[in-house]
Amino acid sequence: MEITLQNIGRRFNREWIFRGIDYSFNEAESYAILGANGSGKSTLVQIVASNLSPSEGNITYTFKGEALEVENVFKHLSFASPYLELVEDFTLTEIIDFHFGFKEYLQGFDNKEIINLLGFEKYRNRCIKNFSSGMKQRVKLALAFCSSSPILLLDEPTANLDNQGIDWYLSLISRFSQNRLTLICSNQEHEYSFCKKRLNVQDYK
Numbered sequence: 287m288e289i290t291l292q293n294i295g296r297r298f299n300r301e302w303i304f305r306g307i308d309y310s311f312n313e314a315e316s317y318a319i320l321g322a323n324g325s326g327k328s329t330l331v332q333i334v335a336s337n338l339s340p341s342e343g344n345i346t347y348t349f350k351g352e353a354l355e356v357e358n359v360f361k362h363l364s365f366a367s368p369y370l371e372l373v374e375d376f377t378l379t380e381i382i383d384f385h386f387g388f389k390e391y392l393q394g395f396d397n398k399e400i401i402n403l404l405g406f407e408k409y410r411n412r413c414i415k416n417f418s419s420g421m422k423q424r425v426k427l428a429l430a431f432c433s434s435s436p437i438l439l440l441d442e443p444t445a446n447l448d449n450q451g452i453d454w455y456l457s458l459i460s461r462f463s464q465n466r467l468t469l470i471c472s473n474q475e476h477e478y479s480f481c482k483k484r485l486n487v488q489d490y491k
C-alpha cells in the first residue's frame with residue numbers, strides 16, 4: 287500500500303491547520319506524524335484514513351499496483367486512538383467477535399490468542415464499560431495489531447497506559463508494524479522511536 291499526498295491542506299472554518307503537504311507514505315514503512323498539541327496530527331491521520339476530506343489537494347492510494355477508490359480505503363486499515371469509542375455493553379470476548387465480524391484476523395490469531403496477548407484471561411467476560419481507561423486502550427491496540435490490514439494507524443498509542451502498559455506496547459509494536467505501512471501520531475518519543483521516517487505537521491503552517 288502506498289499513499290500519496292499532493293498539496294494537502296485542511297481548514298476548520300477560516301483557520302488553516304496545515305497547507306501544502308506533499309508527501310508519500312511507502313509500503314511497509316513506519317512513519318511518525320509529529321507536532322505540538324493542536325498542530326493537526328489527528329486531523330492529518332483522519333484524512334489519511336479517509337474519515338475526513340482535505341479542504342484542498344489530492345490523496346491517492348495504491349494497493350498491489352492498482353489505484354484504490356477512497357470509499358474502499360477503510361477495508362485496508364486498522365486504526366486505534368484514545369478518541370475511538372468501544373461498544374461499552376459488550377464483554378471483552380464479545381467485542382473481539384464483533385470487531386472480527388468486519389475485519390480479518392492476522393494469521394495465527396483468534397479470539398483466545400488476542401485475550402492471551404492482552405494478558406486479560408480473567409477479564410474475558412467483563413463488560414468493556416467496567417474496564418479502566420488503560421485497559422480499554424490496550425484492547426483498542428490489540429484489535430488494531432491483530433487485524434489483517436496493510437495499513438496500521440495509531441494516534442497517541444500509549445495514552446492512558448501506565449509504565450507496564452507502555453512496556454507492553456513497546457514489546458509488540460515492532461512485531462505488528464512489520465510488513466505494513468504504519469503511521470504513529472505522537473509527541474512522545476518512546477511511542478515512535480522505531481520510526482525512521484518523520485513528518486512534522488508544523489512544517490506546513
Ligand SMILES: Nc1ncnc2c1ncn2[C@@H]1O[C@H](COP(=O)(O)OP(=O)(O)OP(=O)(O)O)[C@@H](O)[C@H]1O
Pocket residue numbers: 298299303321322323324325326327328329330473
Ligand atoms: N471538527 C473540528 N472543528 C473545528 N476545529 C477543529 C476540529 N477538529 C480539530 N480542530 C482544530 O484543529 C486543530 C488541530 O487539531 P488536531 O486534533 O488535529 O491536533 P493534534 O496535533 O492531533 O493535537 P493533540 O496533540 O492535542 O492531539 C486544533 O486547533 C483543533 O482545535
